Amino acid sequence: MSTSWNVTVGIGEVDPEAFDLDRFAEWSGVLAAAPQGGAQVVLTIPAEGLRQAVATGMAIVEACGHTPTAVDALTTGAFDHRSAAAAPDREQSSPRMRG
Numbered sequence: 001m002s003t004s005w006n007v008t009v010g011i012g013e014v015d016p017e018a019f020d021l022d023r024f025a026e027w028s029g030v031l032a033a034a035p036q037g038g039a040q041v042v043l044t045i046p047a048e049g050l051r052q053a054v055a056t057g058m059a060i061v062e063a064c065g066h067t068p069t070a071v072d073a074l075t076t077g078a079f080d081h082r083s084a085a086a087a088p089d090r091e092q093s094s095p096r097m098r099g
Contacts (some may be wrong), residue, residue, distance in 0.1 A: 003049075011061060023064045
């Protein structure tokens with residue numbers, strides 16, 4: 001049975017103005033600043049388990065012309081819970097993707 005996963009893949013430095021997010025639309029892709037610097041793409045992927053979710057997320061990023069630098073994967077429910085818990089912290093800092 002397939003589960004919905006949110007896979008966050010670090011892609012290093014990118015120009016957010018020139019980034020083609022449409023290439024990731026099929027997976028509801030979102031471009032965000034990565035906590036370790038650079039940028040990351042968050043994808044929503046159906047998968048049978050963690051291994052498949054990570055492999056698929058990395059393959060999508062590579063197929064779209066980027067080199068993965070980090071990866072994080074959670075079920076969509078766990079991702080939403082973590083995002084809600086961290087919401088107040090988002091206003092405290094605004095990391096830059098490139099500048």
